[in-house]
């Protein structure tokens with residue numbers, strides 16, 4: 658499958674506008690978009706809680722969005738964030754999200770591509786296996 662990384666990054670950036678949370682001016686707003694093996698794209702922003710610990714990360718929400726359409730076999734996942742006011746820093750998935758992406762890859766047998774992007778649309782792509790060198794389960 659040919660992966661349109663530019664499209665996926667654009668969808669992740671667009672999803673920043675769907676942020677749910679108390680502070681829409683927060684630097685901690687993230688967006689994510691997944692491409693499934695059916696060719697569909699599902700995106701989400703983080704779903705923020707006042708408790709912080711209950712916040713759903715954008716990647717978690719995007720994975721759940723795909724699964725809620727019975728379309729959870731992920732080929733690629735992109736993420737962006739507003740942490741860097743200049744919009745230049747590439748957004749990397751946190752440890753929790755890397756674990757979820759890894760588990761998705763393990764279940765589907767697909768080598769999921771992780772697309773770490775910035776707000777200007779620049780990105781780098783790595784296999785999830787490279788980001789989780791000693792995975793559990795394996």
Ligand SMILES: [Zn+2]
Nearest residue numbers: 714751753754
């Ligand atoms: Zn995360």
